[in-house]
Amino acid sequence: MPTSSTDVTTEDRVTTDVVALRRSVAAGAVGVFVHWFDWAAYAYLAGTVATVFFPSEDATTGLLAVFGVFAVSFGIRPVGAMVFGPLGDRIGRKRTLSLVIFMMSGATLTIGLLPGYASIGVAAPVLLVVLRLVQGFAAGGEFGSAASFLAESSPRRRRGFGVSWLEVGSLLGFLAGSFVFLLLSTGLDDGQLTSWGWRIPFLVAAPLGVIGFIIRNKIEDTPEYRALEASDTLPRRPVRELFRSNKKQMFQAAGLMTAMHVPFYAVLTYLVTYETDDLGHSADTAALLSTVISLLGLVLVPVFGMLSDRVGRKPVFVGATAALLVLATPAFLLMRTGLAGTWIAGLLLGVILAAILGTYAVWSAEIFPTRTRQSGLSISYNLTAALFAGTVPYLMTVLISATGSTLVPGPYLMVAAAGGLVAALSLKETAGSTLLRPEDVSGATPER
Numbered sequence: 001m002p003t004s005s006t007d008v009t010t011e012d013r014v015t016t017d018v019v020a021l022r023r024s025v026a027a028g029a030v031g032v033f034v035h036w037f038d039w040a041a042y043a044y045l046a047g048t049v050a051t052v053f054f055p056s057e058d059a060t061t062g063l064l065a066v067f068g069v070f071a072v073s074f075g076i077r078p079v080g081a082m083v084f085g086p087l088g089d090r091i092g093r094k095r096t097l098s099l100v101i102f103m104m105s106g107a108t109l110t111i112g113l114l115p116g117y118a119s120i121g122v123a124a125p126v127l128l129v130v131l132r133l134v135q136g137f138a139a140g141g142e143f144g145s146a147a148s149f150l151a152e153s154s155p156r157r158r159r160g161f162g163v164s165w166l167e168v169g170s171l172l173g174f175l176a177g178s179f180v181f182l183l184l185s186t187g188l189d190d191g192q193l194t195s196w197g198w199r200i201p202f203l204v205a206a207p208l209g210v211i212g213f214i215i216r217n218k219i220e221d222t223p224e225y226r227a228l229e230a231s232d233t234l235p236r237r238p239v240r241e242l243f244r245s246n247k248k249q250m251f252q253a254a255g256l257m258t259a260m261h262v263p264f265y266a267v268l269t270y271l272v273t274y275e276t277d278d279l280g281h282s283a284d285t286a287a288l289l290s291t292v293i294s295l296l297g298l299v300l301v302p303v304f305g306m307l308s309d310r311v312g313r314k315p316v317f318v319g320a321t322a323a324l325l326v327l328a329t330p331a332f333l334l335m336r337t338g339l340a341g342t343w344i345a346g347l348l349l350g351v352i353l354a355a356i357l358g359t360y361a362v363w364s365a366e367i368f369p370t371r372t373r374q375s376g377l378s379i380s381y382n383l384t385a386a387l388f389a390g391t392v393p394y395l396m397t398v399l400i401s402a403t404g405s406t407l408v409p410g411p412y413l414m415v416a417a418a419g420g421l422v423a424a425l426s427l428k429e430t431a432g433s434t435l436l437r438p439e440d441v442s443g444a445t446p447e448r
Contacts, residue, residue: 024153025162027219028146029169030212031101034205035139036170038108040177041201043269045184048198052116053125072129073136074389077382080140082239085378088141089238089371092229093149094221096141096374098213103138105209107131112202143361144378151365151373152222152435157309160431163362164305171297174268177201178291224370224436231441235371242372242379252423253364253380258388259321259420260360263353263413265392267293267346270409273393275342278406279335289343293350300351304358312431313363318424320355324417327352329410336406356420366430370440388416 042049088096111131117124146166154162180201188197220226228234235241242250268290275286308316331345368376392412399408 023219024150025165027097027212027216028150028153029165030208030215031097031104031142032146032166032169033173033176034101034108034209034212035104035142036173037177037180037208038104038135038173038202038205040174041180041205044178044181045198045201048193049128051194052118052198053128055117073132073139074386076133076136077140078379078386080137081144081378081382082140083137084141085144085375086238088145088148088374088378089235092221092225093145093152093374094216094219096145097149097216100138100141100145101209101212101216104135104142105206105213107134107138108202108209109206112199112206140382141378143381144374144376147361147365147377147381148374149222151362152224152370156434157432158306159366160305160308160313160359160362161302162305163365164302164358166361167301167357168298171294171301175291175294175298178287180204224440227436227441228370233371233441238372238375239379242375246368246372246376249367250376250380252367252427253376254384255419255423256317256360256364257381257384259324259416259423260353260356261384261389262392262416263324263349263356265389266396266409266413267349267353270393270396271346274396274406274409275335278400279342281339281342285339289346293346293353296347296350297354297357300354301358304355305362308359308362309431312429313359313366314424314427314429316355317359317363318421320352320359321417321421321424324349324352324356325414325421328413328417329407332407332410360420363424363427363430366433366435367427370436373435 084096084100111128114127114131115124143166147163150163150166151159184193184197184200221229271293272283272286272290275281275289276283304316304320327348331349334341334345364377364380365373396409396412399412400406
């Protein structure tokens, strides 16, 4: 039977949507992958980096210096958010995506080529600090740029699925960094790792960044941004506009993001330390569980993103945070029963985390108007990351030491879940909504 013109048009449109979605996903997720690959490599190689850049008779002092540099790169992210968020609202998502990955990759490559303390003395740790600051500054613009771009580039009815790949990129980068470290630690002796092996992950990340830069440089900007551009209604001062008109949305997004940050770092990073130090499991077993949870997330995050397109953001996110609120403390009780209980509880928390990861970014993007979307996402994400993400391992260690209770992580996760639940219940359903609102192009007057 001949195909009608209507069928051809529909088929072509679906094909175009799929191709456009794949291109958008690649452009949006590649920078997140590079960032998390670098993050994992630096974290796992902390001991070696301490030896190369912070030589000391006391190994703990050197290690603390490395993690201090790590913390500084987190602390500067809100500054990057205040720069790249408004910049993306003024000059476009595409340009900030390209600029951010160029800066991150350039700093990563330079770290891989940086001489150690033995070669250039105190200049080595100083330069390392500067380069980590550059990386943190650029990373402050990555999430807001990528989430805005993916949300605005994805087909309306597949937006949750499209934006969920942002977190798939995070998990892939984390796993890739862990895998490279495993290869280095098993394939090289300590002398080789200290002499030159530690440089490999940073040098590998550079060409990945170049590929990402090329991909991002070839894409078109989003339809929503181009509509603002065409109507000459781009915001002149997006941060002022954001704080004047969208403060409520910033608090709501911060609630959603805190409910993501705390379990993300608790389950994927701190849980390894918790298992070895507080439960007495072997490091290999703890690392294996972390890897399995990450692999589970790779499968489930886009599934939950797709589910949110079908049933809505609210049912998925509210269900996940309610489950975390109810099950967090019982999960840590179950971990104390033995290795089997630890795996069951860890996988359960991993499923809940995947549901949150699959929905929080797209929901946060949908609640902001196009005019201030990148500013709102960047500032909310990085402020909550600085306050609640990197502090998780430190706070858990301090609280367990102070209270003597290994159940502390459970109530802490419950507090984060409660905050996310309150934010979610205050929000309207946004699945399938249009991102370009009338006030974006006509109701809001550009500031002079």
